[in-house]
Structures are given as C-alpha cells and as structure tokens.
Amino acid sequence: MVSQGGAPGSTAARGRQVGGRAGQGRGYAGRWGGRKGNGKGRTRRGRDMRQSRTFIPTLRESPADAEIASHRLLVRAGYLRKVASGIYEFLPLGTRVVQRISRIIREEMNAAGAQEVMLPIMQPRELWEESGRWAKYGPEMMRLKDRAGRDFGLGPTHEEVITDLVRNNVSSYRDLPLNLYQIGTKFRDEVRPRFGLLRAREFLMKDAYSFDRDEEGMRLSYKAMYEAYGRIFTRCGCTWRAVEAATGLIGGDISHEFMVPAEVGEDHIALCDSCSYSANLELAGYRRTETPRGEGKAMERVSTPGMRTIEEVSGYLGMEPRRMVKCLMYLVEGKPVAVLVPGDREANEVKLARVLGTDEFRLFNESDWKEHPDYLQGFVGPVGLDSAEIIADESLRGAGGLACGANERDVHLVHVEEGRDFRPHSFADLTSARTGDPCPRCGEPMRVEAGIEVGQVFQLGLKYSEAMRCYYHDENGEVRPMYMGCYGIGVTRLMAAVVEQHHDERGIIWPLSVAPAFLHILALDYQREGRRKAAEDLYRECLEKGWEVLLDDREESAGVKFADADLLGIPFRAVIGRGYDEDGTLELQERATGQRARLTRENLFRRLEEARESFRDLAERGDM
C-alpha cells in the first residue's frame, strides 16, 4: 500500500521529485477493496453488498428539484439525498464513490510528497483577522459564536489555520519544503446553491498547502501539484483541461483551474486550438481586430426620443451594435466612473476589478442615478463627460463612426471618433472574449466552452506568510517569509462532474476507477433454486477474489432489476437467467457499451480479470 508519508522533516517530506512519483510504487492491487492473498481463515474478503440488505433507495421518477443529470441521477439511483438547500446526505453507494475518488487523490498526493492532516472546520475569528479576511470574506463565510460569545467561522478554506500551524511549528529551512493536505468538509454559505453537488454549501474538498523557502521552490511545488492534479482527474475518468485563472479571494498571482468540459458548467473558458492558449473567460484576453473606423465625418446630433437601450438606438439609427458605445456608469469607492465598451459586448467585472485595483464597485443602481442627476440614464456618453473618470475597452482605441449618448435627454451623437471627440483617461481589456475572437497569443480564432471547475492551484507567494508572520531561518540565520501555494479539489463536485461526463438516458455509467462496485450480479427470478445457487456461488467467488460486487438478490421482476442496474451504473453486470437454464452460461454486460456476451463461468472470470488487468495498466501509466 501507499506510504502515508512521514513526520515533518522526514524523507517523505523532503523527497521532492517533481513530475515523478516520489516514494514507492503505488499499490494498485485490490483496487476494489481487496487485499491479495493471505486471507487465511476468512472465506470472504470483499465487502458484503447484497442489494436486499443495502440501503439503496432508488426512485422511479426524477425528483422535482433536480435539473441537471448528475443531480437527478445521483438522487434517483440512491446515492444522495438533500437535507436542506445545498446540503446533502451521502448514502452508502454515494459514500463508496466519494471514498474511491478520495483514494485516488490520496495516492497521487502522497506520491507527490504531500502529507495528510486533518484541520478544523470551526476556526477562531482572530486568525481570520490576521489575514484580513474576517472582514473581506463577507456573508459567504458562515459565522457563529460559542457559549462564551467568541466568534468563529466555518472554514470556507484553510489558509489561515494551516499558516498558523506551520508558523508555530516550523522555523528552519531544514524543514522545508513542506506540503500538507486534508480531505475535509468545507462550508460556504453560497448566495444561491444549485445544481446539486455542483454548487453546494457544504461539500467535501481536498485542499493542500505548500511551504517553500523561495519562489523557485514554490514553483516546483506548484508544478508537482499541477501534474498530480492532471493524473487525478484522468484517473477519475474525466477529460479535463487546465486554464489560466483569476485568483479572487484566495489571492496570489499565478493560478490555474482544472476544468471538466460540460454543458452545465458554470464557468466558461476560452481555448485556442492552434497554440493551446486556454484561460478562464474571466481573464482570457483576445486581440481587438473589429475596431470600427470612421470616415472623418463631423460629429452630429440626432434625436432619439425615449431610446435608452443599445437595441433601441442601434435599430432606430440602423447601425450595428458594435458601433454603439456602451457607457456604463459604475460607482467605484463612492465615485462615478464611466466604463466604455462596444455596444455588442458586456463589461467583464473581474477584469474591471483588476484595472480599478479594487473590488469595491458596482453598476449604478436606482438611487445612484438619483443622486447623480447630471448622468442621464440611457443617454450617457463620453463626449463632454468631464465629471467622471472614463476608462475604455481596448477595442475603442482609435475607433470612429461611433454612436453614443449625448448626455442630453432624447439625443444621441453619431460619427463620433475616439481621440477627436472624446478621450478616455485610460484603455484596458474590459470585455470577455467570444467564440471566433482572435487568440491573444497567435491570433487564430478561439472558441468558448462551458466547464465545471473541479480544481484550482494557486501560487500564493507571501500573501499569508507575511500577513501572519510565517517565517523560517535560512542557512545564514536570516529570517525569511515562506513562499506558499495552495491547491484545491472539489471532491464532491468532482463526483458530480464525473456523472455529467458519464451517463445516458437510463442512468449513470461509472468509470471503473470510481465505481461503487466492479460487478453487479443480477439473478433473474431469484426464487428458482438453480439460479439462486449460481448467483450465490458467483458472488462468493468474487468476494474471495477481493472484488467489490453488488448482488441483486431482491425478489423483483427482471425489468426492475435491469432498470435499477442501468440507473446505478456499475461497470460490469453478470446476468443469470435463461441462458443459465439452457446451458449454464452467464451473460456479461458492459454498462458503458451495452455489449453482451454469453459466457461460461470460467470465461466470465477470464474476461473480468482481463478488464481489471488492462485497467490497472492504464492506471499505472496515469492514463486512467
């Protein structure tokens, strides 16, 4: 089995082997729960999973509140139940899947030199004050008081706690690098939980934190995690891609997100197939090649009675929306700022936050318009707008032939040219790329696709170590802050993502690596003595091999058993039915392909062993 890692400062902690597998080869034997050999005195070594005695409440109908496949199927198939909005119970099969995913994560984390710890969910306010995030995190952090009235937060993430742990116990360069991780419950009081496990309030997360002497070390730690993440998602059966990402509340400079492409994903990423540039749409750049040009005509006023929206005005004037200047009024730290973007684009507020250097801003609301009556909602334009700072999207640099509000009721201006008629205080990248926009690196057209963020890695640098005084002594006795990184995987979200990528209309199709069982034995007409005995024998034999097997020993009709088996999605199915009566053969079905074969008992085992063997090879190579 895999080493659980050593104490701080041990070989396991120091033995960095970027990109490789530090430590010993991982034990893939008994992937379905089985120890191999040496089970003397015990006839059964696999877990006993008789369906009649296992808590798998399947539903014939979809629950009314489930919209997406993963949510619907996980509930219908008896893996999951909701107890409150965004809060779920994992039933035995769901728990199995979580454990299997967790196991893959542990193997890869341990192999990459990280050590597992367990950190508290409930964390004292004081730590969060140190990092400044008690104020900054906002209502998303669940807060509570103990009986003495002391403030605590339920950890939405664990940088503070881990930094506190390390600063108090690590003080020498000899103990670095150090990488600690946990798999634990996180709580985030999401504004709007939805999509089952994809956006839950309480969820399981693997989070790791690395501590290094310098930036170079941090980069190596980052690289090791990045590569481990790729292996983890691949082994869980996901297609994925890593993209450049924004850092948000966690902070730091460099970050990548691991995205699992899926229609239902809430994130969007821009991809270039020519040069492999890929980034979250929040920060993906694109080249401005569509900048409209003018013909040197003089600016002109036109009457646009009652027309406030881009659609209304552009339709009335017969101009393309991209020639309209959308002038958005923002209140930035209490001051009005005009943000100019082409009429056919939206402002990207993540980019805007970067440019403004603050996230204290919002689009004008009703009362803001009232308080600033000199800005006429629907007719604001950059020409003659002296009272506000004006920042414009890059695509408006040198643009001409534009139309915009005249800062006068029911009037717009046409033939407007940037540079001649108005001049923004600055230009910046303020809009999101769309499919077809040119790649910022190579200029080829990109595409935008939806994905589920299943993991994110950050180079934190000194953000927390300086704020929280997490220092060490180097060889010369100098006191230096540690360079940190942090690395998260949404374990339960990953489970949902796997289902999103692996299901059909009838149910889940688990990849072998994370399936709650390897084989599902269905004995049809279980009452028939011969079939029952055959099923029991097969079951026992599988258990002795250490396989995880689910035996459908219920006295249900064939249709019910098949339908439930499709729903549960266990990769292989052995059916004992008519074929068995006729010539003693069993039918092996593969859930993913639907392939069926009537086999003798010996051949059935041979085929299953082959499947396990080829899977094991894939796993060793990191292809699975």
Add this chain to the structure above:
RNA sequence: CGGGGUGUGGCGCAGCUUGGUCAGCGCGCAUGCUUUGGGAGCAUGAGGUCGGCGGUUCAAAUCCGCCCACCCCGACCA
C-alpha cells in the same frame, strides 16, 4: 437581495379560479396468491389535521395577511 414559482401520505402530482361527500390519482409500502430477460397481474390494507401561525365565514386545502421552506431567473461568488 430583486423578480417569478411551488409547498397536499415516502416519491411524482390533481383538486384551489367558482369555499360545503375533495382529501384524491399514479408510483412506492404491507399481506396473500399468481408472476420473473427490460420498471408484472389480481385481491386486501396501512399511511396525509393539505408548510406554519393568524384572520374572514355557519363552513377553509380552497379566500385574506404574516412567516417559513424549497425551486427557477438575475445579482453574488471563484
């Protein structure tokens, strides 16, 4: 937080407009018999004070008010 919607046995729903044998249907559950290769049939049965509180009325699942929960869209979050 804004907008919309829903809350009726374990699950999915009807009933509400036009208060009064409306507490009902399907699935599930229990018992018995017959069934068993794609969600079986017959029979019998258990189970809901209709989200909560208050009001109107002779009478409220149904009308009114407040509250709560859940869902969707948006805002938010990363």
